[in-house]
Structures are given as C-alpha cells and as structure tokens.
Amino acid sequence: xxxxxxxxxxxxxxxxxxxxxxxxxxxxxxxxxxxxxxxxxxxxxxxxxxxxxxxxxxxxxxxxxxxxxxxxxxxxxxxxxxxx
Amino acid sequence: xxxxxxxxxxxxxxxxxxxxxxxxxxxxxxxxxxxxxxxxxxxxxxxxxxxxxxxxxxxxxxxxxxxxxxxxxxxxxxxxxxxxxxxxxxxxxxxxxxxxxxxxxxxxxxxxxxxxxxxxxxxxxxxxxxxxxxxxxxxxxxxxxxxxxxxxxxxxxxxxxxxxxxxxxxxxxxxxxxxxxxxxxxxxxxxxxxxxxxxxxxxxxxxxxxxxxxxxxxxxxxxxxxxxxxxxxxxxxxxxxxxxxxxxxxxxxxxxxxxxxxxxxxxxxxxxxxxxxxxxxxxxxxxxxxxxxxxxxxxxxxxxxxxxxxxxxxxxxxxxxxxxxxxxxxxxxxxxxxxxxxxxxxxxxxxxxxxxxxxxxxxxxxxxxxxxxxxxxxxxxxxxxxxxxxxxxxxxxxxxxxxxxxxxxxxx
Numbered sequence: 001x002x003x004x005x006x007x008x009x010x011x012x013x014x015x016x017x018x019x020x021x022x023x024x025x026x027x028x029x030x031x032x033x034x035x036x037x038x039x040x041x042x043x044x045x046x047x048x049x050x051x052x053x054x055x056x057x058x059x060x061x062x063x064x065x066x067x068x069x070x071x072x073x074x075x076x077x078x079x080x081x082x083x084x
Numbered sequence: 085x086x087x088x089x090x091x092x093x094x095x096x097x098x099x100x101x102x103x104x105x106x107x108x109x110x111x112x113x114x115x116x117x118x119x120x121x122x123x124x125x126x127x128x129x130x131x132x133x134x135x136x137x138x139x140x141x142x143x144x145x146x147x148x149x150x151x152x153x154x155x156x157x158x159x160x161x162x163x164x165x166x167x168x169x170x171x172x173x174x175x176x177x178x179x180x181x182x183x184x185x186x187x188x189x190x191x192x193x194x195x196x197x198x199x200x201x202x203x204x205x206x207x208x209x210x211x212x213x214x215x216x217x218x219x220x221x222x223x224x225x226x227x228x229x230x231x232x233x234x235x236x237x238x239x240x241x242x243x244x245x246x247x248x249x250x251x252x253x254x255x256x257x258x259x260x261x262x263x264x265x266x267x268x269x270x271x272x273x274x275x276x277x278x279x280x281x282x283x284x285x286x287x288x289x290x291x292x293x294x295x296x297x298x299x300x301x302x303x304x305x306x307x308x309x310x311x312x313x314x315x316x317x318x319x320x321x322x323x324x325x326x327x328x329x330x331x332x333x334x335x336x337x338x339x340x341x342x343x344x345x346x347x348x349x350x351x352x353x354x355x356x357x358x359x360x361x362x363x364x365x366x367x368x369x370x371x372x373x374x375x376x377x378x379x380x381x382x383x384x385x386x387x388x389x390x391x392x393x394x395x396x397x398x399x400x401x402x403x404x405x406x407x408x409x410x411x412x413x414x415x416x417x418x419x420x421x422x423x424x425x426x427x428x429x430x431x432x433x434x435x436x437x438x439x440x441x442x443x444x445x446x447x448x449x450x451x452x453x454x455x456x457x458x459x460x461x462x463x464x465x466x467x468x469x470x471x472x473x474x475x476x477x478x479x480x481x482x483x484x485x486x487x488x489x490x491x492x493x494x495x496x
Contacts, residue, residue, distance in 0.1 A: 017150070018147055041215060044215045048212070
C-alpha cells in the first residue's frame, strides 16, 4: 500500500468523524488541528476507526505521529504493509 | 407577594411526537390527532413508540450529533426554541446567571446498550468500547450539552425523578430562582428512552407495554381496552424568570408557577399510592393558596396501565370530586408516555387554554372504565368556552415519587 493510499484512508476516517469539515484541501504538512476543527476526542476516534476498520493499533506514545496527514502517511504506511 | 418572589414562564421550547412547536402541538391536541409510530427495536421487533421529527441540524452541527446523545439533542432544540420564544436578549446576558435544570427518567441506558452491541460485533473485546461512552452517560449529559451549545456558564444538572422528572425540573428551576442562584432558568424535562430496548422490554416483562394493531390507538388511558404504556421521546424546556425581571424587560408572561409539591409513597417500587398522590395535590394547592374548585384543569399523569389509571382517578376524585368547575384531561393518548419529558410536555399542551378557553380531551376512550369515571373528564371532544385560570399538572414515577405543579393565568 502506498503512502497516498494510506493518507486517503485517514482522510476518509476524518470525513466520517468530522462531517462538517471540508476535507478536500487538507495540506499534508500542516497539523490537522491547525486546519480542521478537531479535538483530542476526535483523535481518539481516528485511533478507534483505524482499529475497527483496519485492525491497526496505535499505542498512546505514538499519538503525536498522527499530527499531520504527512506524518500519518509516514507512520501508518509500514503498519498497513506489515499487516499485509 | 413581592415580584421577586413570584416565578413566571416567559418561553416554551418543545418537541413532541405530534408537534415541534407549541402551535403545531396545540392544534393537533385540539383536532384530536395522535401521532404514534412503530419502531423496529433491537431484539424486540416492531413496537409502537412516539417518535419526534424535529430538525436536529437546526441548532447543532453534524459532529455534535455524532458525539452527543439524543437526550442532549432534544434538550438543545428545546432550550434554543424556548429562548427564542422568550425574546431574551441573549447577547447582553450574563452567562453565569443562567441555570439549566433538565428532568430525566433515566439516562445512559441507550448509550450503554449501543456500546454493548458494538463490542458484541468484536467478540466482546473491550478495546472497541467507545471513549465517548462516559461523557455520553454521565447523568448531567443532557443539561451539559445545552451549556456547551449555548455557552452557558451557570449551573447545570439533570434531575432524576422517574416519570415525575418534567415537573421536578421545573420545580428545581423555580427554586433556584427564588434562592437567587440564577436569573434565568431553562427548566423542564426530556426523554430519549425509545432508543433503549431495555425500557420497552422492562415494561413488557411487567405486563405494562401497550400493543395495538393501530399505533395511534395504542395509548388509551381510562379506556377498558387499555393494555399499557406507549414509550415516547420528547422534551419541553421552559424559560423561567422572577416576575420582577420579566416585567423589567416587558416579557410576554405565559403563566405563573404558583404552587408545587413533590412527595414519596414509601410503599412500593412500582405500584402507585392514591393516598399519597392526593396528598401531593393538596399540598400543592395549599402552597398556591387555592382551593380545589379554583383549579380549572387537572392534567393527569395516567399512562394507560390498569392499576395506575384507577389509583390516580381515586386520588383526583378525593381532591376534586366535589369541584364542579374542575375539568380533567390527559395527553398520553396522543403522544404516549414521554417519560422524563411527560410532565413538562403535558403542561405545555394545556397552557394555551389560558388564552383560547378550550380544554383538549383525552382520546381513544371507546369504553370508559367505570373505575376511571370522574365528573368532568374531558373525553374525545374538546370542551370549549371555559375560562381557565389555573392548571394542576400531575406527574408520578417509579419508586413512589409524586409531583403536582400549579400554573396560574398571570395577573398582577
């Protein structure tokens, strides 16, 4: 799975948990919280949906790695590929 | 009595299965239109239930609806509609001086059932239990969601009082105004109970859940063929103020809260106690400094259970049996039992009587139970041309909690 495909998965999850937000123009390098109305509970929702929908576990110490779309791609792509 | 010791209603926000504002609701009550639907309940199948269809996106974002609860959403809708009705200048108000007091029969059943079902899809692995569970199920949730939505910084909490909760919420609001804790109280009751199969299953196991081929005829208090409760959702929150404040801003005064009582049967978990109910009504009359024949409408609690209706009629008879001018009605035949919202909604439907002089009937009475006969029970047809000056609104609940609330037409 490519980084772009993983980022698309993250965007789909954000669209689900923040349905009022426009996700069509998320800037990959900018922190998600700086460009979208997301709070800490929303980030927990992202973690939960990764677990539910894709069987991906994000330990608490790694939560900062979900800060931006770019860092999500970097961090999650190996996890998706390990899972096969 | 001094104006700062008198509590008045200056706004009504509500949603019932047959109306999302007071005009629509009142029209349906006077035109004898019930609106009970059918819900396909988890584990139980199709069951009659009162379902509200207010526009939840009118005052909330989609994200708030996803994170919050139905009870929160009902509360927000009612609070915002009530505030709009009150004409309060929201922007200029001190948000620390507004209190939110929401009566609920129960809270948390819906959300807990949903989470248990959710983890059942993952082999009961609790890692899939939502982090939203606790903020959704804390008992103050419905009132807390109102403060979040409106930016209110005064006190908020729910009043758990079984099905007497709507009255209890209003009484709490009035008391906090009298204590000077707040300047405006958003007070009443809400219910989201139709989203919990457990509430329905519990009533069914108790032999107290209504069934009928036509949902609109399922809720039939006082009728011989009644067979139990139709569970419904809904809400009514009132804007309450001290008369002195309401006058100062030239508010439209809907009515005055002039007396109340909450007491306890201390006799059974579920069976009503007519003697205590009568005592409750009498004590409310005493507080209001009224006699029984000063009351024009007794809005009954009757839920259409065999015993409950008979006991309440016994209580009403003992207090109002000799009062020729007191009419008795019921609202649950139209909207079912709105649980925590019941008392507040049933009162709302009767308040327009102060201005239109009409008493809405209770419907679905094809054959009156002789044990429910009362001299002035208004059945199936509205009673017109009555000068209504005072309403006594009864609400009773499990564990033997009784409440009576008296609202008078406002006069100096």
